[in-house]
Amino acid sequence: MTKDLLALAHTALARARHFGASAADALVVDGRSLEVAVRDGAIENLEQSEAIEVGLRVFVGQASAAIATSKIDAAGIDRIAEQAVAMAKAAPPDPYAGIANPNQIAHDWAMPDIAGETLLDAAQLRDMALAAEKSALAVKGVSKSGGAGASSSDRSVALAASNGFSGTYQRTGLSLSATAIAGDGTAMERDYDYSSVIHREDLRSAEDIGSEAGRRVVRRVNPRKVKSQAVPVIYDSRIASSLVGHFLSAIMGSAIARGTSFLREKLGEQVFGENIHIIDDPLRPRGLASKPFDAEGIATKVLPLIEAGVLKSWILDLGSARQLGLQTTGHAARGLAGPPGPSSSNVILSPGSLSLDDMIKSIGTGFYVTELIGHGPNIVTGDYSRGASGFWIENGEVSYPVSEVTLAGKLADMFRNLEPANDLVYRGSINAPSCRLEGMTLGGR
Structure with a gap:
């Protein structure tokens, strides 16, 4: 065929x-x-x-x-x-x-x-x-x-x-x-x-x-409201991939070439903590976004994006690479009736050493996020604001469900403070373990 x-x-x-x-x-x-x-x-x-x-x-x-x-x-x-x-x-x-x-x-x-x-x-x-x-x-x-x-x-x-x-x-x-x-x-x-x-x-x-x-x-029934405050936040592994997704949007060659990313001047600089490693692996066996070549006939290969917290590469197709005076990274994707554009494949945030339970126990008072609402941050400025629901943490334990909360912050600060747990599970094309973030602003009642 x-x-x-x-x-x-x-x-x-x-x-x-x-x-x-x-x-x-x-x-x-x-x-x-x-x-x-x-x-x-x-x-x-x-x-x-x-x-x-x-x-x-x-x-x-x-x-x-x-x-x-x-x-x-x-x-x-x-x-x-x-x-x-x-x-x-x-x-x-x-x-x-x-x-x-x-x-x-x-x-x-x-x-x-x-x-x-x-x-x-x-x-x-x-x-x-x-x-x-x-x-x-x-x-x-x-x-x-x-x-x-x-x-x-x-x-x-x-x-x-x-x-x-x-x-x-x-x-x-x-x-x-x-x-x-x-x-x-x-x-x-x-x-x-x-x-x-x-x-x-x-x-x-x-x-x-x-x-x-x-x-x-069943765990979500009868949620409570909480007052506005700054607390540590844990993103469940099901939604932690959204944090990586925001990072990817900020390093797409098209955004960098247009100058519409808050990371446009950060190539080669420390963006995350030294314990953070992120790769794009288009050759991962059984990966949901794996492919042998991209939409422009370029062979795919594993691409380090973050090494020890340092931003190592943009995600580039031929057009954005030419505009930036660089070489394509083999990340072109296209539909049938349109031109190619840069796109990631299987992106993986490496797990940390703490279990999710231990991460929760390490927090006196905090918010365990299990669902996000809204479209996400402003990639040009890095401003982050999303509706959220999840569970309140008291004395190191998940205590009760919480809804109608807004999380706000700056992606640059969120990236620098991000700490991954060890519960990485491959669910889709972007995969991340649960992640802890410090200093998030929580808007409640």
Whole structure:
């Protein structure tokens, strides 16, 4: 199948050159997915998709245009090739745009383990979701189901470019989630649990996911308000990845090139404490964002972002690298109908030495955050403000649930004071253990 996709990509390239493109690249994706949602013991929604699509980006000099189609016969390919060239001729030139030079492209690469079993069928997914929901409802204190869902996907990718690059890979995915509700009326609380993996054997059991969703929500019933104050804060590992996500937004090549990041002058400087190490690993076996090459045909490799607290690299695609006078880090990503841009892959904040329990015990009074609300900080200034809920810590113990709280601070200060626990679990493309932060401002009643 991947050979057929690659042949289709080369056909699109040839037609683009025929219509006058000076350079081009073609991305072909064959994607299949199936998703089942259940509620109260019955299927609530079932969605299935299957399509082969072609994305063609063409250059006429340094002007470019991109277009996509699902009509992959000869007439459909001719149509997008001709239209894309006409659009490029009308577009303004971009001095930083362009495909990779032939000496930059990957000619061989390591293939991470990112392809598992074939798609599960609707009945299998339904049974998994129903089992998760049943386990959530079995937890004492759960009043109703918020639903459960399971999905399976299979995606093959082919990329070819007029610089000589040609490559393919396949990715599969499987996920299962459950949401539980506790309490009644306006006092209802909601929480969830999930698992998302490449291989079925790595998926947590439906019973475990449902039970954990139930246990989490029961703990949240009857939350209290707390007064405004400055206290130590612990971010649960489920949401600590958001802190790393804010850091990533601040070191994206596009933000650095535009001068819209509070870290734009910090390359090579101490940003975190000396105990902090963060890497981007696009070759991690079974990583949810692993890939052998990026969207511009550059071989991927492990990239240290923070070493002993020092900022070591931006995340760059070709365009942002050219604008900054640097080399790409192999982190280009793109959709079918748009140009590439820099994007991270599997990012990992290394764990510390303290357990979460010991970290909580080390705090006299503080806030254990389990949920965040809102869009996040201002990356230009580094100002941080988010709604939050979780649990109050008194005398080193989790005492009672808390809601309707606002956390505020400066990302620069938060990064310098961040202390990771040792409970790192790989859940997604950004992974972090629970983290303690000092000096956060808590806005309450």
